[in-house]
Amino acid sequence: MSFWEELRAYKDFDFDGFLRRTSPEDVRRVLGGESRAPLDFLTLLAPAAAGCLEEMARRAQDITRRNFGNVILLYTPLYLANHCVNHCRYCSFNAGHRIERRQLSMDEIREEAEAIAGLGFQDLLVLTGESRSVTPISYLEEALGVLKGYFPALGLEIYPLTTDEYRRLIEAGADYLTIYQEVYNPQVYAYMHPRGPKRDYFFRLDAPERAAASGMRGVTIGALLGLDDWRRETFFTGLHAAYLQRKFPQVEVGVSVPRVRPNVGGFIPPVSVDDRELTQIILALRFFLPRAGISVSTRERPWLRDHLLRLGVTRISAASVTAVGGHARPEVGTEQFQPADNRTVEEIKAAIIACGYQPVFKDWHRLW
Ligand code: SF4
DSSP: OOHHHHHHTTTTOOHHHHHHHOOHHHHHHHHHSOOOOHHHHHHHTSGGGGGGHHHHHHHHHHHHHHHHTTEEEEEEEEEOBOOOOOOOTTOTTOTTSOOOOOBOOHHHHHHHHHHHHHTTOOEEEEEOOSOTTTSOHHHHHHHHHHHTTTOSEEEEEOSOOOHHHHHHHHHHTOOEEEOOOBOSOHHHHHHHOOSSGGGOHHHHHTHHHHHHHHTOSEEEEEBOBTSSOHHHHHHHHHHHHHHHHHHOTTSEEEEEOOBOOOOTTOOOOSSOOOHHHHHHHHHHHHHHOTTSEEEEOTTSOHHHHHHHHTTTOOEEEOSOOOSTTTTTOTTSSOOSSOOSOOOOHHHHHHHHHHTTOEEESOSOOOOO
């Protein structure tokens, strides 16, 4: 069984008709109840729910406080390499772009780790492009071996692996995996990924499940918002997360809501997702997945991130550098995308406190 079976069941579902027929009364009925049926979730994504955002926000705030308390976890990304064999239309690291390609040596990784740990971070998300020849599993194992000396929690955002490969990286120190399907619509997926191993929709779709089955402590998934109809994409993201929660109750399942950002190549997203729509997405996800962490990265502007903090978000990135080796040497490298929130860690901590929350750097500590 794969999540594909569940997704395929909606092949002939009349999304447009359902969303058109949904009324504000339907939205209020869902908000007033406890049902978490898929079509209740879809109801909260309907155009009619856009007029009920304040009621949704109150409900989301209450659900978040009950399940996560008053804390916001801070993490930061570290790009190990930008070599990539894929041609994702929306990404600066696309193999067809003439950018400087870099890969950190173990000494450079140590240098970056010191710079990042010096800012107070204890939760690090490690990223690479997809190049099994430049960044093979053995390189990632060695890098994790260095990094686990600095950070009690290590996440991976890398190319999809086999179950055995995930096991090797867990053994080397990985605690959680972030992997986005990018777009659940298979036709749009094929268009967005014209060449390279990432064309394999199903290998990517099942990667979170393989990671969970391998023993990964946490798995975060998401769709890249802007590539296709955001209501359907959010719906399938939510169903995918719920599927993982049911199948792997011991795994901490999270969702992320990245929107396409300016990039080398000038890709313009075919679908716009404005701030109110992003807010609706987060509120609907919070209602449907009360126990799932929700991450918002520095792709979003400061005032919007501060606003979203109160509505269901539990993890945010800070001091993000999306170029390889950019923490210790900010002058080098092409960014994967341009961050929109460039505040310092201290400024972000102050903003979190001003919103009535407690910033934390650690919610997990590996014992070995
Ligand atoms: S999104 Fe990932 S796989 Fe695609 S081009 Fe960028 S780095 Fe490579």
